[in-house]
Amino acid sequence: MDRQQVKAFEAFVGVAGDALFRIATLLTNNRAAAEDLYQDTLQRIASRWSRVDNPMAFSRKVMHNLAIDEHRRTARRPRQEHLHDGHDRGDVKAGDSQEAVELRAPLLRALDTLSAQQRTVVVLRYFEDRSEADVAALLDISPGTVKTTASRAMARLRSHPELVQLFCHHTPTI
Amino acid sequence: MLLEEDVRDLMNDATSGVTAPSHVGTAIASEHRRRRTRRTLTSLALTGVTVGAVAVAAYPHGAGTGPGSAQLDPVTASPSTGAISLTAAQRTLIGLSQIAARTEPATGRYVVMSELQDQAQRTSVIDAITGDVWTYQKDPGIPSELPVARHDSLTEAQFAAIPTDARQLRTYLIAQFDRDQQLAGAAESQQLAGTGKTPAPPLVFTADDKVFEQATDMLWNPVVGPQLRSALFKVLAATSDVQVDRAAKDAKGRPAIKVSRYNPRNKVTDATFENPKTSEVLQTTFSYADGTVGSDLYFSTSRSVSLPANPYTG
Numbered sequence: 001m002d003r004q005q006v007k008a009f010e011a012f013v014g015v016a017g018d019a020l021f022r023i024a025t026l027l028t029n030n031r032a033a034a035e036d037l038y039q040d041t042l043q044r045i046a047s048r049w050s051r052v053d054n055p056m057a058f059s060r061k062v063m064h065n066l067a068i069d070e071h072r073r074t075a076r077r078p079r080q081e082h083l084h085d086g087h088d089r090g091d092v093k094a095g096d097s098q099e100a101v102e103l104r105a106p107l108l109r110a111l112d113t114l115s116a117q118q119r120t121v122v123v124l125r126y127f128e129d130r131s132e133a134d135v136a137a138l139l140d141i142s143p144g145t146v147k148t149t150a151s152r153a154m155a156r157l158r159s160h161p162e163l164v165q166l167f168c169h170h171t172p173t174i
Numbered sequence: 175m176l177l178e179e180d181v182r183d184l185m186n187d188a189t190s191g192v193t194a195p196s197h198v199g200t201a202i203a204s205e206h207r208r209r210r211t212r213r214t215l216t217s218l219a220l221t222g223v224t225v226g227a228v229a230v231a232a233y234p235h236g237a238g239t240g241p242g243s244a245q246l247d248p249v250t251a252s253p254s255t256g257a258i259s260l261t262a263a264q265r266t267l268i269g270l271s272q273i274a275a276r277t278e279p280a281t282g283r284y285v286v287m288s289e290l291q292d293q294a295q296r297t298s299v300i301d302a303i304t305g306d307v308w309t310y311q312k313d314p315g316i317p318s319e320l321p322v323a324r325h326d327s328l329t330e331a332q333f334a335a336i337p338t339d340a341r342q343l344r345t346y347l348i349a350q351f352d353r354d355q356q357l358a359g360a361a362e363s364q365q366l367a368g369t370g371k372t373p374a375p376p377l378v379f380t381a382d383d384k385v386f387e388q389a390t391d392m393l394w395n396p397v398v399g400p401q402l403r404s405a406l407f408k409v410l411a412a413t414s415d416v417q418v419d420r421a422a423k424d425a426k427g428r429p430a431i432k433v434s435r436y437n438p439r440n441k442v443t444d445a446t447f448e449n450p451k452t453s454e455v456l457q458t459t460f461s462y463a464d465g466t467v468g469s470d471l472y473f474s475t476s477r478s479v480s481l482p483a484n485p486y487t488g
Contacts, residue, residue, distance in 0.1 A: 005468070006203050007326075008291075009199075009202075009203055010199060010200070010203045011309065013194075013198075013199030013202075013203070014199075017193075017194035017196070017198075017199055018192070018193050018194050020194065021192060021193065021194035021195070022189040022192050025189050025192050026185055026188075026189060035195055035198065038194060038195070038198060039198045039202070042198060042199055042202050043202055046202050046203070097190070097191055099187070100187060100188050100189065100190055100191055100192075103184060103187055103188035104188040104189070107184050107185065107188045108188075122181065123185070125178070126178050126179075126181045126182040126185065127182060127185040127186065129182075154176075154178065154181070157176060157181060158175065158176045163176065163184075164176060166184065167176050167180050167184065
């Protein structure tokens with residue numbers, strides 16, 4: 001990258017960093033894993049910066065695919081390595097409320113019962129509000145697969161007692 | 175029953191205040207800043223490079239090393255002195271220095287620059303008081319509006335505090351370069367901490383390498399006042415291996431004085447194109463060994479008392 005590109009990259013991280021890190025948070029089970037995913041994603045974008053037309057779209061694609069790859073790698077490891085802190089240390093910066101921290105741990109435990117593909121589809125469809133066609137293109141799968149993956153994921157989440165309980169007690173912030 | 179909307183709300187609320195660790199992006203940016211120079215270093219030893227000696231302002235610093243290295247000093251010499259003969263390149267740079275010194279200081283808090291950065295048409299706004307920089311982009315693609323880069327430029331007051339005596343300015347520029355290098359190195363070390371990797375040693379630049387890079391990196395910035403710009407041109411006249419082409423044209427075809435220098439350490443040629451009448455910077459380019467050229471082409475620069483809106487929306 002030349003100086004201008006480094007500047008543009010830094011500006012992009014400034015504008016998109018938090019949104020990307022929120023996605024990383026939902027795709028991983030603990031803060032360290034989220035930071036790793038976020039860092040790996042930014043590394044890939046930086047090394048391809050001059051060839052990327054739309055850094056935001058590209059970084060999402062990279063992040064979700066990295067998360068799936070990572071899940072495949074760690075799935076082979078013993079379960080105890082699957083650390084859950086649910087990001088329960090919270091964020092040092094202001095804005096991360098106690099309520100959010102309390103929601104996060106059970107939500108992430110519920111999301112962790114999904115397959116990697118189910119989890120990315122749920123995050124893309126419902127957190128990022130992507131259409132089925134968009135999700136299909138991002139993950140290189142068919143729109144039909146997106147549909148069935150999403151509905152199976154929802155069925156599984158509905159059967160997660162902690163999440164159901166959470167939902168019963170949670171009043172969403174408007 | 176738990177609906178898609180409920181999952182959406184849960185995911186939103188559970189991450190609403192989560193912020194990205196800012197050191198991650200910073201570390202990657204500084205790594206790439208240095209990677210560029212390092213990558214070019216590896217091929218440096220293999221390639222012999224000959225620089226065409228057209229109007230080279232070969233001003234020797236320190237003890238005279240080469241034949242005919244008289245201690246001429248364009249910093250204090252005026253073109254009419256007669257006792258010391260300046261090269262054509264040095265005379266041109268001193269001429270630009272004099273034009274810059276006669277420029278009226280600009281007023282208006284905000285500098286508005288319409289420019290073409292590589293292929294992207296952008297408008298940059300610099301707040302001369304805080305150094306904040308806004309960047310707006312015309313072409314589609316994200317980011318169409320970059321966030322405000324806080325304190326991305328020095329402020330008018332900070333520029334005004336930089337010495338305008340050419341010798342002191344040279345010392346200042348070298349120290350500034352060294353500070354930047356140290357910061358980049360520290361950020362990289364921090365990023366690599368715990369990974370078992372160590373940062374590669376930084377390239378060793380000469381004082382003239384540092385001076386040229388820092389001076390040209392300052393010249394384009396309209397927040398820099400006339401006296402400092404004038405001193406920067408004097409410093410360039412006293413920097414070795416600076417090439418000056420008085421009959422150049424910028425990418426838009428405007429007549430320009432091209433001031434350039436090849437840095438064999440990182441194999442990058444930095445060039446700045448000045449308006450011969452006003453000394454204003456029309457374009458800056460960075461040319462790399464692999465043939466890629468980065469360019470910043472300035473269309474217009476103005477000052478405004480209030481913060482202008484994004485010119486590409488509404």
